[in-house]
Amino acid sequence: MKRKSALAVGAGVVAVALLLSACSSSGGTTSSSKVSAADITKAMSKSTTLNFWTWAPGLAPEVAAFEKKYPKIKVNMVNAGQGGAEYTKLQAAIDAGKGTPDVAQLEYSELPSFTVTKSVVGLNQYGAASLKSQFTPAAWSFVSAQGETWGLPQDLGPMTFIYRNDILAKAGITDAPKTWDEFATDAAAVKAKTGSYIANFNPTESAQVLGMIQQAGGNPFSYDGKKTVSVDLQSTAVKTVSDFLTKLIQSGNVSVDPGWTDDWFQAVAKGHYAGWVVGAWGPDDLTGSAGNTSGKWTAAPMPQWSASDNVGGDWGGSSDAVIKGSSNPIAAYEFVKYLNGDSASAKEMSLNPKSLLFPTKKSVLADPAFAAQKVAFFGGQTANQTFASIAATVPAGFGYLPYMTYASNDYNDTVGKAITAKSDIYTAMAKWQADLVTYGKKQGFTVNTK
Amino acid sequence: MTAVPLRAKPSRAGFRAQQRRLNATAYGFIAPFLLFFVLILLVPIFYALYLSLFQNQIIGGQTFIGLANYAQAFTDPKFYEGLGRILLYLVIQVPIMLILALFFALVLDSGRLKGARFVRLAIFAPYAIPGVISTLMWGYFYGGNFGLIAQIFKGIGLPAPDLLSQQNILGSMMNISTWEFVGYNMIIIYAALRSVPTELFDSAEVDGAGQWRIAWSIKIPAVRSAILLCVIFSVIGSFQLFTEPSLLQTLAPTTIDSSYTPTFYAYNLAFNNKELDYAASIAFIIGLFTAIVSYIVQFTIQRRANRA
Numbered sequence: 007m008k009r010k011s012a013l014a015v016g017a018g019v020v021a022v023a024l025l026l027s028a029c030s031s032s033g034g035t036t037s038s039s040k041v042s043a044a045d046i047t048k049a050m051s052k053s054t055t056l057n058f059w060t061w062a063p064g065l066a067p068e069v070a071a072f073e074k075k076y077p078k079i080k081v082n083m084v085n086a087g088q089g090g091a092e093y094t095k096l097q098a099a100i101d102a103g104k105g106t107p108d109v110a111q112l113e114y115s116e117l118p119s120f121t122v123t124k125s126v127v128g129l130n131q132y133g134a135a136s137l138k139s140q141f142t143p144a145a146w147s148f149v150s151a152q153g154e155t156w157g158l159p160q161d162l163g164p165m166t167f168i169y170r171n172d173i174l175a176k177a178g179i180t181d182a183p184k185t186w187d188e189f190a191t192d193a194a195a196v197k198a199k200t201g202s203y204i205a206n207f208n209p210t211e212s213a214q215v216l217g218m219i220q221q222a223g224g225n226p227f228s229y230d231g232k233k234t235v236s237v238d239l240q241s242t243a244v245k246t247v248s249d250f251l252t253k254l255i256q257s258g259n260v261s262v263d264p265g266w267t268d269d270w271f272q273a274v275a276k277g278h279y280a281g282w283v284v285g286a287w288g289p290d291d292l293t294g295s296a297g298n299t300s301g302k303w304t305a306a307p308m309p310q311w312s313a314s315d316n317v318g319g320d321w322g323g324s325s326d327a328v329i330k331g332s333s334n335p336i337a338a339y340e341f342v343k344y345l346n347g348d349s350a351s352a353k354e355m356s357l358n359p360k361s362l363l364f365p366t367k368k369s370v371l372a373d374p375a376f377a378a379q380k381v382a383f384f385g386g387q388t389a390n391q392t393f394a395s396i397a398a399t400v401p402a403g404f405g406y407l408p409y410m411t412y413a414s415n416d417y418n419d420t421v422g423k424a425i426t427a428k429s430d431i432y433t434a435m436a437k438w439q440a441d442l443v444t445y446g447k448k449q450g451f452t453v454n455t456k
Numbered sequence: 457m458t459a460v461p462l463r464a465k466p467s468r469a470g471f472r473a474q475q476r477r478l479n480a481t482a483y484g485f486i487a488p489f490l491l492f493f494v495l496i497l498l499v500p501i502f503y504a505l506y507l508s509l510f511q512n513q514i515i516g517g518q519t520f521i522g523l524a525n526y527a528q529a530f531t532d533p534k535f536y537e538g539l540g541r542i543l544l545y546l547v548i549q550v551p552i553m554l555i556l557a558l559f560f561a562l563v564l565d566s567g568r569l570k571g572a573r574f575v576r577l578a579i580f581a582p583y584a585i586p587g588v589i590s591t592l593m594w595g596y597f598y599g600g601n602f603g604l605i606a607q608i609f610k611g612i613g614l615p616a617p618d619l620l621s622q623q624n625i626l627g628s629m630m631n632i633s634t635w636e637f638v639g640y641n642m643i644i645i646y647a648a649l650r651s652v653p654t655e656l657f658d659s660a661e662v663d664g665a666g667q668w669r670i671a672w673s674i675k676i677p678a679v680r681s682a683i684l685l686c687v688i689f690s691v692i693g694s695f696q697l698f699t700e701p702s703l704l705q706t707l708a709p710t711t712i713d714s715s716y717t718p719t720f721y722a723y724n725l726a727f728n729n730k731e732l733d734y735a736a737s738i739a740f741i742i743g744l745f746t747a748i749v750s751y752i753v754q755f756t757i758q759r760r761a762n763r764a
Contacts, residue, residue: 267599268596272602409514
């Protein structure tokens with residue numbers, strides 16, 4: 007018995023091994039030759055079923071509209087899991103060389119992890135570069151790198167501070183904090199007068215802290231598309247954010263509970279947390295479990311590092327990319343272009359009560375149907391207008407590493423641990439950096455630090 | 457003179473032929489088992505062994521590195537931390553769980569309990585509850601602000617304990633695995649108890665032995681081999697401690713880090729870090745450790761039993 011079970015451990019890992027076995031991605035080079043209009047017509051009249059992996063719900067109307075326009079093309083939507091769950095399956099399919107979708111939803115932070123293995127198709131050959139001006143600069147910069155376009159932006163998470171105006175009013179606060187210093191002062195007032203926390207900072211949310219670093223002018227990661235990456239988590243911007251958070255957390259005026267647990271949802275619903283610093287998609291996560299608080303919320307821009315600033319940050323957002331191995335990549339691209347680039351489709355996607363994807367397309371952001379919408383959750387505030395103006399201030403060109411899954415996991419073990427323990431975050435950032443350097447080198451990258 | 461060998465020879469040859477036929481039949485019967493044994497157990501193990509001798513890089517692909525992964529594992533502080541943690545877990549949780557299981561089995565077997573069938577089912581039920589459900593349930597119990605336990609403490613005016621803190625998390629985990637597996641072990645021991653001839657108890661009772669005395673001197677020694685089986689299972693289970701940390705990680709994501717237990721570490725190496733080869737070598741070492749510790753446990757218990 008004992009031997010069998012001991013070996014079963016090995017067997018379990020091997021099952022994984024078989025799935026992900028020794029990848030050797032076929033390193034096809036991206037052809038820069040443009041695809042002609044005739045090629046597109048031909049591709050769109052060829053009977054094709056496109057497999058589209060996405061976890062965004064309710065995209066059926068947009069897909070149906072596409073199928074109506076191109077009757078030969080069928081789109082088969084598959085929810086292969088959200089985020090990491092999908093990437094694991096996608097990576098396994100890529101390694102196996104079969105079962106890959108034609109189009110997959112990939113978060114911006116994960117795109118480099120798939121370009122490094124040459125698993126996504128460069129879209130400039132189909133004319134994607136010409137779409138640049140239609141999207142917000144930040145969104146476009148996430149999908150373009152090394153002069154190539156690796157996907158089209160689907161949604162964005164411009165960071166906002168949403169708060170319970172009734173709780174803040176009890177603490178004598180009528181306006182949202184303009185700066186992070188004001189935020190800290192307000193946090194103390196809210197805690198003292200109402201017992202609630204002005205916000206909770208989930209210790210495992212690297213994307214939230216990276217968004218704040220982005221706002222402070224930092225850009226800690228970069229990847230040259232070949233084999234060089236750089237990591238700089240000891241910059242002034244990182245120090246500003248780290249020291250602020252260390253002090254804020256140590257003051258005890260904000261909580262550091264893990265997010266999306268039963269306890270967390272209850273804490274939001276019961277006003278234990280009076281606010282949340284989050285991407286514009288945040289409210290959608292609350293409408294269900296904290297539905298009883300609907301109408302009591304106000305959306306405001308994320309506080310600034312200096313009173314004279316007006317800079318945003320991004321938390322989340324994803325693109326749709328064409329996956330290498332697609333039998334009809336032209337049709338796959340045309341679908342991605344239609345879904346996210348067609349004005350009607352992109353608008354529908356943002357107004358659709360099921361998907362509610364925050365738009366990346368300028369025309370939708372400016373559209374009164376979107377911008378002037380009175381949002382019930384925010385008591386009739388035209389919150390989309392607020393988010394749209396934040397989206398315009400998100401700096402373009404924020405980079406990611408080609409191994410973000412490891413990075414965000416290791417963040418929990420280093421910075422996350424420090425947040426929970428209320429110890430110095432800047433020191434933990436140095437530890438995170440050291441791990442990222444070691445891992446990068448081990449994976450064969452040349453790693454630069456400043 | 458020649459008749460004997462002539463008679464003997466064909467009979468010996470015939471015997472051998474018959475033996476061969478019998479052997480062939482026997483092999484035929486175990487062939488399905490052998491086939492699956494090789495396919496499901498041996499092939500994967502050798503594949504893992506093979507993998508553990510390589511290094512797979514994002515840039516550079518796969519290269520043969522010999523035993524370097526093993527050398528790394530033996531100097532990896534994260535691996536040792538996890539190993540130390542499960543040894544601690546082993547020496548605390550396994551005795552508590554097995555004593556409880558034995559106690560419940562004896563109580564059920566004594567036949568003096570009302571509603572024994574319900575109790576038996578109730579104790580066994582957690583074993584059949586899917587992981588997702590228990591995550592939700594324990595998440596609700598352990599939650600620091602609005603969890604059941606926290607609410608009870610607040611209700612009686614005491615400060616709520618942080619069951620998910622660095623100091624308490626291992627205890628919280630032991631609690632879950634005890635809850636989950638006590639019924640399983642109880643059933644094994646209970647089944648063994650049922651097969652002990654009742655004449656023994658009857659005569660002991662006639663001799664004036666009380667229930668405790670009967671349990672201690674007759675029942676427990678009679679089910680020793682079942683208890684040993686439970687011990688071995690639990691030792692292996694401890695080494696493979698994976699479900700509980702992965703279940704509690706959503707609740708305490710920074711307290712339970714990616715190398716909290718060796719199997720959890722191997723999983724994270726394979727899935728998050730894409731270091732499948734290193735994960736394979738860690739898995740191999742865990743397997744080896746498990747085999748050694750299980751053997752030591754079995755050897756010690758049996759030797760003590762033989763001496764007694």
